[in-house]
Amino acid sequence: MRVGAAAVAAAASMLAELGLIALGTQVGLPKVLVWIPAAVGLVVALLICRHTARTVDGPLSAFWRRLSLAVTGMLTAAISQAIDVLTLPNTGVPPVSYRTMLIYIIASAVAATATVRLPAGRRTWRQRATAVLDVAVVALAAGMAGSEYLGWFGRHLAGEPAAERLNIAVLAITTAGVVIVLKAMMTRTNPMPWPALWFLSPIALAAPLSVLLIEVLRPWPYLNGSAAVLPAAGLMCSLSARLTSRSPLPADPQLSYRRGTVVPLLASALAGALIVTVYAKTGHVGGMLVSGAATMLVLVAVRQAFALADNTILLNAVTHHAEHDELTGLYNRRHLAAAITDRTGPRTVAQIDLIGFRSVNESLGTTAGDKLLTAFAARITEVAGSAAVVARVGGDEFGLLLPGPAGLAPLDRLLALGREPLHVDGQEVLIDVAVGVADGGDAEAGDLYRRAGIALRAAMAGVGPTVVRYDAALEQQVTRRSQMAADLRRALAEGEFHLLYQPIVALPDGRISSVEALIRWTRADGRVVSPAEFIPVAEDTGAITDLGAWVLETACAQAAAWQRRHGGAAPRVGVNVSARQLLDPRLPATVAAVLDRYGLRPDGLTVEVTETAVFGGGHALATVAALSAQGITIALDDFGTGHSSLGLLRTCPVDIIKVDKSFVDGLGGSPQQEAIVTALAGIAATMRLDLVAEGVETEAQARRLVELGYRLAQGFYFARPMPATEIDAMIEQADSRQAA
Incomplete structure (x- = not known):
């Protein structure tokens, strides 16, 4: 079954289920009827899970294979529960056998295992601490909500065996859903696309909702809360599979991780809403809710402190990345241009090109070429000295900002070192350099880099020695060469x-x-x-x-x-x-x-x-x-x-x-x-x-x-x-x- 068609079929089964529930409140229906859309939704989810497992690779394929087993279990449990409804007496709560309860528990355990075994990726200790605090906030909010849920269950459904068995199954399914949420929060990088994993998390809410519907649907014994929510679980699986098939890798792992931090904030808001609701309904708030809220405030405060520190580190990393070359670690063109403009007094700007680098890169391979650039970057940094600004400004081009007009001494040393081989993958590689140099004071700050480039082009063209210093005559010569280049094109066209x-x-x-x-x-x-x-x-x-x-x-x-x-x-x-x-x-x-x-x-x-x-x-x-x-x-x-x-x-x-x-x-x-x-x-x-x-x-x-x-x-x-x-x-x- 195609992924898009499966999602449409799952949505149709959920709409059919909602339609039957609405119809059942007006007219009587056969007991088995509401289970048909539920079974169809789970069958569709099973087919799409198996299809997705075949279309992806590695840990992602293993996850969808395990999840298909979990969906198979849910489908089996739904069929078992439908049989219970048809064969066991209704004592006010739809019947649920021990067999059905056990199948639900096993299916939930398989789903939780599939989620836990997804790779989590590496992170810093501060990121781990932040994630642990996030998990603690969510777990605390879940505990507060669970406490209120169990209190409601005790007041309305306690003592009814079928409801007790269904409640155990619900708790197992909810636990699996919470595991999905916690895994999404704890994972920094993941082969599973970020939205696809979060699409599975509403299953945690669907399970307790089915129990709440028991009370709502009591007047209509042929309706069933479990049947009402199962198509929604099938739809969530189908949508998650569709996102996985369309985008097997997250576009931005860092962004995915940071989106997960919204969940603890949302959990805190829901916990606050729970306290307000309980107080509005009963006129008081229990000690467990109060202590839970106080603990949550402390956790959120500590978590925000860690997040602030992490953001500072991230901001510093972004700033460093914006000003440095990723391969060599040198400054980049943007930083060099700013340094030329900001530095006052006499200074020398040089542009350096590695002659014949393309041939070396093609003969030895791009990996060796990268190592050659890194080795040359280390050499030029050593030769230039601590007072210089060294940058990689292009593929095999480097830039230097040297203090004072007497800055050519490092360049002379660089040319001497250029006669010494660089060691790349166990091989000795000789690489020649061409250097263009421009000197200037404050008034020439914005023009120095351009002049050094003109001198470099002259050096590479063989106009003078290997090191060429800019002068006005050189610019005129380069201008003539540019004019000749234009004349060449025209002459070829005009015969x-x-x-x-x-x-x-x-x-x-x-x-x-x-x-x-x-x-x-x-x-x-x-x-x-x-x-x-x-x-x-x-x-x-x-x-x-x-x-x-x-x-x-x-x-x-x-x-x-x-x-x-x-x-x-x-x-x-x-x-x-x-x-x-x-x-x-x-x-x-x-x-x-x-x-x-x-x-x-x-x-x-x-x-x-x-x-x-x-x-x-x-x-x-x-x-x-x-x-x-x-x-x-x-x-x-x-x-x-x-x-x-x-x-x-x-x-x-x-x-x-x-x-x-x-x-x-x-x-x-x-x-x-x-x-x-x-x-x-x-x-x-x-x-x-x-x-x-x-x-x-x-x-x-x-x-x-x-x-x-x-x-x-x-x-x-x-x-x-x-x-x-x-x-x-x-x-x-x-x-x-x-x-x-």
């Missing part, structure tokens, strides 16, 4: 970019083997913008993604045209792919779509990546592996200038190594200068990798490369980057020479 192709030739004959696509920017006014100027800006701003997509599209279209025109003589085209592009999981699918669109075979494309881009592994390395699996050639560009070059040859699916120009420049010098170039030739031969020497500018370099076993080279000595039409001409000339 100001074009590609040149630099041949990679076979040695020693100089025949074109492949070409590398190189992007160039000529503005509408005719001014040429150097790639060294706009590529770093594109990388920094993210525009490199759109730029790289355009290069891929244009180069593949040209490569397909060469394949159609020159057949087997067509050169393979190399395209540089940035580190940011490799982090895009859609890149392999994008490349495949472009190849398919132009009918270009995968072996007609080379994807060139740098060592730094794939050093950290993670998504970047997975993207390269996916591209290689499609049959695309992978080239490792600028080899020897990045991280752990030789290790990458084992982990990265490389087909071509492109030896950086800085090593080629050493050819013809001492044996030490040629050592790396010579060693790489042997490594490539052993691993069956193609080897391309970049930056060849002289005949002597080309001749020496041939002597060392190199068969592919690229550089100005052979050809400068040129338009596609000139590549066509070179291919046709080579074909003509071969034909001749």
Whole structure:
């Protein structure tokens, strides 16, 4: 049965029961009739309890399994009581057998056990003391009410065996209901949603209400107080199950606990109302009620004192949380900004970024990344000193407020410590830092943090040393970079970019083997913008993604045209792919779509990546592996200038190594200068990798490369980057020479 339908059916059974009670006061009814809605309500509750037990897990499932046993017991007791009504004589009180009483008691014990075995969660000693006082207030209020109830029972129903047995059953059910209330109050965190547990507590009131109805319904012996309240118990179970199914976890355990503190206040109010009622009816108040009320006042006063202290601690915790970073325990951006504004006199603000943290986080995992941040936070706190304000202001960004203009000494120490490894999960991790610094007096308080951010961006972009101090010229430079970023987007939309192709030739004959696509920017006014100027800006701003997509599209279209025109003589085209592009999981699918669109075979494309881009592994390395699996050639560009070059040859699916120009420049010098170039030739031969020497500018370099076993080279000595039409001409000339 679906949860919503079950709740509707339970509500309908309760309304039917109320309708029969109202009808029975006007006309006679069969004795068994009022028990039918009661049984239906409990059957519905049983079905929904069993359904809920199957849809939740852990302690919550166990609770609903036990509660379904309790409801089964209640249903059995209701059927037994209906049989009693039909078979036993009515002596003024509806008959209740010992069998029925015993079943009610067992069912109540099972319900109480199910509730007690729910997890309660941890709490402080002050929270435990407050909860105990809350329980004492409720228990005292229940005792006062129970005393008055038993007094009423003794005056009206004492001496009637059926009523005595029913009263014992009622006390058992009420006790189970009180246990539910006390459990809800004592529990700080609970797998049971807070409203769902409290929806079961009115069952404690339904039981004594059934006894009170005995007296009310005496004139109509075919009506029964137990039958009148049982559908309500079924409805409460159904509503509780519905809330559990819709929200298996409380949204806010702390809020759930504090809502429970309303119950002792409500209990105190009800106890006061009881005293007023008793006095209004009898003209006096018994000693038990008076002593109970006095004790309750003391308990409530002590409880409020504990609650006030607990609230103070909670307020301090909230204040601490509002000003501190949860992971590292450092101050957060909000506190740092306030401290910069509040502190008077000369001061220095620094922003620090961990260079390459994303790669470390991807390769070692987020847990290790968190530990790295925590370790770095401890280091920077130690270095900065007690007079500094240290904050974590972003993912891998930190902020410092240092006293006085001479505050750079801690930064120098921090850079020195940056060369020492951090220990994370048994591994030593080296992490570089970039630092932006701004000094200022009182008039610049609101601007210092922004200036430090500008200096940090310059440090990360490589504009100057690792530590960059703000000045007006720097801001102008950053402004120009921002303008260039905007111009990049516009230029791409207006078609100001074009590609040149630099041949990679076979040695020693100089025949074109492949070409590398190189992007160039000529503005509408005719001014040429150097790639060294706009590529770093594109990388920094993210525009490199759109730029790289355009290069891929244009180069593949040209490569397909060469394949159609020159057949087997067509050169393979190399395209540089940035580190940011490799982090895009859609890149392999994008490349495949472009190849398919132009009918270009995968072996007609080379994807060139740098060592730094794939050093950290993670998504970047997975993207390269996916591209290689499609049959695309992978080239490792600028080899020897990045991280752990030789290790990458084992982990990265490389087909071509492109030896950086800085090593080629050493050819013809001492044996030490040629050592790396010579060693790489042997490594490539052993691993069956193609080897391309970049930056060849002289005949002597080309001749020496041939002597060392190199068969592919690229550089100005052979050809400068040129338009596609000139590549066509070179291919046709080579074909003509071969034909001749």
